[in-house]
Amino acid sequence: MSDPKFRRLALIGIGLIGSSIAHAARREGLAEEIVISTRSEQTLRRAEELGLGDSYHLDAAEAVNGADLVILCVPVGASEAVAKWIAPALSPGAIVTDVGSTKASVVRQMAPHLPEGVHFIPGHPIAGTEHSGPDAGFAELFRNRWCILTPVPGTDPEALERLSAFWRACGSMVDTMDAEHHDLVLAIVSHVPHIIAYNIVGTADDLETVTKSEVIKYSASGFRDFTRLAASDPTMWRDVCLHNKDAILEMLSRFSEDLSALQRAVRWGDGDALFELFTRTRGIRRSIVEAGQETDAPNFGRDVKR
Amino acid sequence: MSDPKFRRLALIGIGLIGSSIAHAARREGLAEEIVISTRSEQTLRRAEELGLGDSYHLDAAEAVNGADLVILCVPVGASEAVAKWIAPALSPGAIVTDVGSTKASVVRQMAPHLPEGVHFIPGHPIAGTEHSGPDAGFAELFRNRWCILTPVPGTDPEALERLSAFWRACGSMVDTMDAEHHDLVLAIVSHVPHIIAYNIVGTADDLETVTKSEVIKYSASGFRDFTRLAASDPTMWRDVCLHNKDAILEMLSRFSEDLSALQRAVRWGDGDALFELFTRTRGIRRSIVEAGQETDAPNFGRDVKR
Structure with missing residues (x-):
């Protein structure tokens, strides 16, 4: 050593x-x-x-x-x-x-x-x-x-x-x-997640039919999870977007493509496709918890007193 | 009472x-x-x-x-x-x-x-x-x-x-x-966040250029936040998608529209637009914390021992 x-x-x-x-x-x-x-x-x-x-x-x-x-x-x-x-x-x-x-x-x-x-x-x-x-x-x-x-x-x-x-x-x-591979990996595990989080918080902020006060009150149903990433340092994240453009655009278009397919499944009531995806994704969290990179406590343990 | x-x-x-x-x-x-x-x-x-x-x-x-x-x-x-x-x-x-x-x-x-x-x-x-x-x-x-x-x-x-x-x-x-307004509110604060979380976890799972092991190891950089929602009960969420279709599709298309604009800002290097959005979103989290619906502890307090 x-x-x-x-x-x-x-x-x-x-x-x-x-x-x-x-x-x-x-x-x-x-x-x-x-x-x-x-x-x-x-x-x-x-x-x-x-x-x-x-x-x-x-x-x-x-x-x-x-x-x-x-x-x-x-x-x-x-x-x-x-x-x-x-x-x-x-x-x-x-x-x-x-x-x-x-x-x-x-x-x-x-x-x-x-x-x-x-x-x-x-x-x-x-x-x-x-x-x-x-x-x-x-x-x-x-x-x-x-x-x-x-x-x-x-x-x-x-x-x-x-x-x-x-x-x-x-x-x-x-x-x-190598640096190029790093940038690709980080685009999917970090950059796109931040961009998506910023984006949905922006979308919610812009609605006319749902008030900001409603978004805040009922945020514990999922939305609040995204606000953590969307509260990150704006200068840092602007620079990330400007300096890892190609990898981010590549991963963003895969995300959007998949989202279109999912949206189509919602529109046409394809319950099996929805169920298949919603089941598959559970395993990844389990692996992350097992790898010691995440807590297993419900709700990240943030507000649960058992 | x-x-x-x-x-x-x-x-x-x-x-x-x-x-x-x-x-x-x-x-x-x-x-x-x-x-x-x-x-x-x-x-x-x-x-x-x-x-x-x-x-x-x-x-x-x-x-x-x-x-x-x-x-x-x-x-x-x-x-x-x-x-x-x-x-x-x-x-x-x-x-x-x-x-x-x-x-x-x-x-x-x-x-x-x-x-x-x-x-x-x-x-x-x-x-x-x-x-x-x-x-x-x-x-x-x-x-x-x-x-x-x-x-x-x-x-x-x-x-x-x-x-x-x-x-x-x-x-x-x-x-x-009323029930209709509830469904609209929940579409943005809960249903679309879950759908997006499921979606990005699915996207990451499908990549050929980044291994699953890399996604898991480096997930603390943002990705892991999404895996919590994406580990929710598949039957429940399939049913939500099938039974609140109209409101979900409405909110999903707003989200996608905004994401396209954001993607365009990344592509064309519009740092000011990125900075403006990334700054605006911070306030919402502050309001949620102030409303008692979220912890202020960094990383949801999940793995930080100060």
């Missing part, structure tokens, strides 16, 4: 993921020094109030100075600008990674700007909540969750192993795959 | 909702006697093992004999058959209600068969979990949830008030509206 400890950890961006890494790294002693940078003065001040790091910088280049691990925790659309900014200040041998929800675009945005001698290993911890900002983070966020790394060919195995060890020490299990 | 107590409560069907009513009625002393009927011998035996009632009957007509409150807790597609079955055995003055997720169809199926002198008041407690069967019930299911009654014109106000008192004693808040 490689040593998961770094000398100087620089977090560029200190929202939900950045602040959760800060908490986890602190608790597990993964960095002698945690350096925090964000472009918003207000957020930086808040991070300082929360004591998330050891030093605080509006200048990202200043923050990465001397860091042996640099983690970009910014919306994916900001990756290129940050890469350009920090490139001249990166130390040789430093590992540069990120936590963005799309990977091919991040590679395209960052790789051309990073200097030789720096280990660029894109990453994506599959963890989050609908809350955002530096107050939303907590050390346990990554526990028992997967973190996907998408190393480019020729990546230094030792650097890859050090970064993997870091994520494992944060509580994650680590997988590697 | 009317007396919520009945002499003899007959529950026809003893799945999640029926067994939850049995628990709540027992705990709150809402019936001197609880009579249980279901057409499956195995389920009936299980209900008896669980001690859910005072007597157990395969014959629904036998069960309603002498009952002053009869609650049908069956899939909506079974309403007509049950109504025909119990009609000759109903006592004058009895209140007959149901818990079905669609109401206009239940009225059409049941009303013609019920004798004069019986108070038929359709109902729908907006509560549930993804679990089903007699083991799934618990007394707290209705606490702080709405129950919608859809009385037909000419309903006896006293009977309506007694039934309302019963539901309030089970922990519910009670609303009344």
